[in-house]
Amino acid sequence: MADHLAEPDDVDLDQTRIDAVLAAVEAEDRTRLDTLLEPLHAADIADLLEQIGSSDRRALLALWSHEIDGDILSEISEGIREEVIDSLPREVLTEAVRDLESDDVVDLLEDLEQPQKDMILEALEDADRVAAEAAMAYPEGSAGRLMQSETVVAPEDWTVGQAIDFLRKTDRLPDQFYHVILVDPAMKPVGYATLGRILSAGRDVRLDAIVEESFRTVEATDEESDVAYIFNQYHLISCPVVDSSGRLVGVITIDDAMNVLDEEHEEDMLRLAGVGDEASVTDGAFATMKQRLPWLVINLFTASLSALVISRFEATISTILILAALMPIVASTGGIAGTQSLAVAVRALATRDLTQANARRVVLRELGAGVLNGIGLALILGFGAWIILGDPLLGAVLGMAMIVNQIVASLGGVMVPLTLERMGLDPALASGTFVTTLTDVMGFFAFLGLASVMLV
Numbered sequence: 001m002a003d004h005l006a007e008p009d010d011v012d013l014d015q016t017r018i019d020a021v022l023a024a025v026e027a028e029d030r031t032r033l034d035t036l037l038e039p040l041h042a043a044d045i046a047d048l049l050e051q052i053g054s055s056d057r058r059a060l061l062a063l064w065s066h067e068i069d070g071d072i073l074s075e076i077s078e079g080i081r082e083e084v085i086d087s088l089p090r091e092v093l094t095e096a097v098r099d100l101e102s103d104d105v106v107d108l109l110e111d112l113e114q115p116q117k118d119m120i121l122e123a124l125e126d127a128d129r130v131a132a133e134a135a136m137a138y139p140e141g142s143a144g145r146l147m148q149s150e151t152v153v154a155p156e157d158w159t160v161g162q163a164i165d166f167l168r169k170t171d172r173l174p175d176q177f178y179h180v181i182l183v184d185p186a187m188k189p190v191g192y193a194t195l196g197r198i199l200s201a202g203r204d205v206r207l208d209a210i211v212e213e214s215f216r217t218v219e220a221t222d223e224e225s226d227v228a229y230i231f232n233q234y235h236l237i238s239c240p241v242v243d244s245s246g247r248l249v250g251v252i253t254i255d256d257a258m259n260v261l262d263e264e265h266e267e268d269m270l271r272l273a274g275v276g277d278e279a280s281v282t283d284g285a286f287a288t289m290k291q292r293l294p295w296l297v298i299n300l301f302t303a304s305l306s307a308l309v310i311s312r313f314e315a316t317i318s319t320i321l322i323l324a325a326l327m328p329i330v331a332s333t334g335g336i337a338g339t340q341s342l343a344v345a346v347r348a349l350a351t352r353d354l355t356q357a358n359a360r361r362v363v364l365r366e367l368g369a370g371v372l373n374g375i376g377l378a379l380i381l382g383f384g385a386w387i388i389l390g391d392p393l394l395g396a397v398l399g400m401a402m403i404v405n406q407i408v409a410s411l412g413g414v415m416v417p418l419t420l421e422r423m424g425l426d427p428a429l430a431s432g433t434f435v436t437t438l439t440d441v442m443g444f445f446a447f448l449g450l451a452s453v454m455l456v
Helices: 015-026 030-037 042-051 054-067 070-075 078-087 090-098 102-110 114-123 126-136 160-169 195-200 224-234 254-272 285-311 314-319 322-350 359-389 392-422 427-454
Strands: 153-155 179-183 189-194 238-242 248-253
Touching: 015 030, 015 042, 015 054, 030 054, 042 054, 042 070, 042 078, 054 078, 070 078, 070 090, 070 102, 078 114, 090 114, 102 114, 102 126, 102 248, 114 126, 153 160, 160 195, 179 195, 179 248, 189 195, 189 238, 224 238, 224 254, 248 254, 285 314, 285 427, 314 322, 314 427, 322 359, 322 392, 322 427, 359 392, 392 427
Parallel strands: 153 179
Antiparallel strands: 179 189, 238 248
């Protein structure tokens, strides 16, 4: 069957290639499968494994497991990683994990059950196993888990020539490194020099004469979010990791730091949506239900507050029936404004652009924006209600309620996450529920309360 499909024109992963791969799997055509998959990047092969169904994935791995290497394993998402590892022959898994840097091994180990962890640790050489176990001893989400133990170090009094000779002779260098780290006799890092400066300097120049001004270190117990912030804030390429005594234990490179930033951004988006911070399209229906149902239940109770407010104005609504049709306008517009303010505030807290030092200025800015947005929307809505419904007083009620709820939404969007952070809670986790409830309740209360006073 595979032979009748058109050959993909390039080596990108597209639907044509996916269809061709599935056809080759169905036909058990290993040669065709090699032709289709070998040109692909490891990340594209990982994406392919994530996009196809579980039965197709097992069938593909049964045919092509001999080509799964460490690069592919490290790119596979957490949702299916354990399934893939279980499908691989022991010798394939052993060869794959031995190709990985220590930080990638730790990344694999973190999300596996103990039997799979033991299998991978047993596959490693003694030195790599010790390094992986040492990294796993650090707290989850710490710099020690993020670092790679493979480092390139040189005594601080070495010359460029000595460093170059060392690099040429050593047989165990990391696959990628950007700096030579200078250490004192106690193995404490004192600076680093980029490969570019080393190669462009004379052989007799001392390494400590060409060190980078950006040098700084992080402790192995530091939060990985703090590490990612340092990389982003100071434009680092790599950063030495030290233990509590200041001795070098590893290095973190920019690719790992940027992965942390991406993951935190993704987690914030998922938490704001109330779907959990580990939601994935590879999750099954039951796992998806478990992630979403708790927040839906919470929203069910918070929505009851809005219903309670509405019930208090039952007499007003029964007297002026058009209010029932108009009141969602105020609440929903406030909800959108609150979400806008909240998204900016949560992201600013994550990147540390919003702090206690500038919180007052940001709150005042949101207050001003809320007032201006409220006035603009009030003029549009109030004038529209006057023209369409022929009731200027009803238009005035709508306009004033809109102003009130826009102010509440703008202030709530920034005050709620600030308050949660001060309480030691994750602003992204619960802010959305609180802000939505606040804008709904205040929107209904402002509109129906003003209607009760001015129209009844």
